Amino acid sequence: MSFFLYLTQASLYAFVMWGIYLLIGYNKPHHRLSRAYLLAATLLPTILPFIRIPVERQSTNVVQQLVLPSINIGATHTANMVAGFSWWTVLICSYFTISALLALVYIGSYFQINRRLKKGQQQRLAGYTVFTETRIGPGTIGKKIFFPSEEIDETILQHELAHIQSGHRYDSFFLQIIQVLFWISPAHWLLGRELKTVHEFEADQIASQNADLSEYATLLLSHTFGTKHSFHITHSFFHHPLKRRIMMLQKIRKPQKRNLVMSAFVLTAIFVSTVLLAQTKKTTETQTAAAPQNDSLAQLDAIAQRMNAIPKPGEVQFMADGSIVFKTAEKMPHFDGDFSSWLKDNMRYPEAAKARGEHGKGLIQFTVGADGSIINPHVEKSSGYTALDEETLRVVRKMPNWRPGILKGRAIPVICLLPFNFTPDGKVAANEGC
Template sequence: MGIFIAYMIKSGFCLLLFYLLYKWQLAKETFFRVNRIMLLGFWVLAFLLPAIPLIKWGNTDLYAGLDVNRQAILNSLTNISLSAETNTDHHALILAWLICTGYIVGVVLIASKQLVSWTRLYLLIRRGRRIENKPFHLILTEGNQPPFSWMHYIVLSEKDYRENPTEILTHEMAHIRHHHSWDLLLADIGILLQWFNPAAWLLKQEMQSVHEYEADNAVLAAGIDAKSYQLLLIKKAVGTSRYTMANSFNHSSLKKRITMMLKEKSSPQARAKYIYILPLAALSVMAFARPEVSDVSAVLTKAKVTDLWTIPQEKTPEVKAQFPGGDDAFFQFLARNVKYPTLALEAGKQGRVACLATIGEDGTIKEVEITQSVDPALDAEVIRVIKKTPKWEPAKLAGKAVEYKIPLGFIFKVEGSDLHVQTESDTDIVIVGYGPQSNEE
């Protein structure tokens, strides 16, 4: 669940950027069809871009053989202790689980609201007087129901049908002909997933405005007098539609609609503004591909809503995880496998690399997190060696195997250097690298 929440946050960030771009450059243009396509494309891109596999660049062949079996190094390995306690930030985990739970509650509430609206729409269509027409179904209702269309249905009151049938039907037929209901359905699905994101709601409003601009343009193109049509819109501006998934004749942005009718058509050169979407999309991908951005969602990614109630019960295991054969076997394993990376040695890279190794319930190394870095090559060597270890004897709590974290420190030191590590611990493992001159001696 945490992975999905992290993905939704990234998707919401994309959606916000696209909305700001649209309001800044595109909202005032009269390219209604192109704007509609762009708005639909924003939804697709917002959910697609964060899902693109991230590429991590770096050295892959960093391991070179060194004489780590020397007695000095082997003796230094005996300084390690596996009895360190793991400090877990339960507050961060609780916050992550609360976010997951809150997101689910929001989705349920929005879905319930949409379901109520769908039910009311179905009942209204079912109870109204139906007049069959080949391209659409006309539903006439009693009272002052504002006109609207949904899919192949046009709903309006008996009074509107008697007084202004031509203007209203022409307007709603344009909605049906352009399949605007499918746009709103897509927007509702996006809002269901992005209910916490104001940009999602605002993008739907912009999409509804574009729909009305297209429909109004179709009415004027049919030869209906512009002034009489605008007066009709003002007359019908009282009241709002209760069906958010439908295209309402009295859409709230009346001033914008009249302004668009009177506005001169945008020049062809203005189409160049739509090219802005390309660098924005590339910027989004590059932002998500950066490791520091990807790591922000690490806590959420590991969160499970079902584990929320288990946090208070977490205790220190009575039996800590052990390397098979004990500490001596672990030291010997490190002596055989730890290597000072050649590239790092030649560049004189040295220092302390600290990590946190997570040992799973089955004894395998689940994760190695670098908590103090010196050089990518040295970090990679630490991860490689720890992940290469055989299955450990898992930690046990109340007789049951549990996950356990062990802090480890590795000091990489070039022979002959006067390296001093401020955070050096008595449990650190020292790996000495010997240069070419040392090997010749």
């Protein structure tokens, strides 16, 4: 899958999940449920492009098997591929350069905040470290709470403690990773911003449980215009949409039965959207796989005619030159004589390789043609040493004709494998592979 195709799909899927949230979860007083959905909606789009539905797999494989041998790449096409590869490389490098810069911005913000905190006063309250006189905040970063002046408002302190105890810092860290990797996706930024807002709703709900709602709303209003500088990576008491926060404070949650219905609806929406998106992807992949069939119709027709002229009980393989060879036959090809003795007389351990201590196992593949000749010998699996591979190839190339394989009374070309082994004690072993 193309990297930028993956990014496009992930971004589109994220927009769909964002749209579902706007329809059923936006401004609803079910903060934990909204938080869980937004986290899932951020993660799922990055996974969905990799989902494979095992339907129509067989037909797709057949098309691929038939089409691949017919692809011919000339000099012009190769040059275009090289040029295209260079441009794609530049784009990919640029993309990850921006990701790295964004990551550095986040890391730099952490260091900057910690420097600010070190200049303030530190104390322990409610089992947590609280910094005052920091000239930023109020807010939290990790398990640290900070206030701009020496004054600590108890209600605001409870709000910041709610952030810590609810584990919002883990969500924030996850969001930063996603935004670094998928900075090009606007939907991921929208989901991340909404998740931070839901964090504030959840903390407001907890902090206002023992306070008068009107007084809490007044507290938000009275401090809004005196807010000190805040950072994107922190949870700031006055950083998020004030109107929505006050509105959410006034909403009364419905009975638990309503919550269950809402939960079922959201989970169903997630499941349906996941299945539909995966099905859409499957259809696209099937059409993509079928496209080369139209482009190579003449080649496929020619191959089909040749297949019809040859019996099909054996497993076949299509070669790059358009020829067909078999992997199995009713009667497999065999060496005319004692194969082991012939190898013993002709195969030698290269002295230079032996002196260097080179040894290893490998595999040579060749085809025994319908006339018994040895065709296209090549290294299928290298021993790791060129001298050993070349010696085995030399011997295979000089082999006399074999008895060809037989299928339904006629000679056919069959692929053979020759395992070989150069051992540390200086011995050579090989076996007939057909």
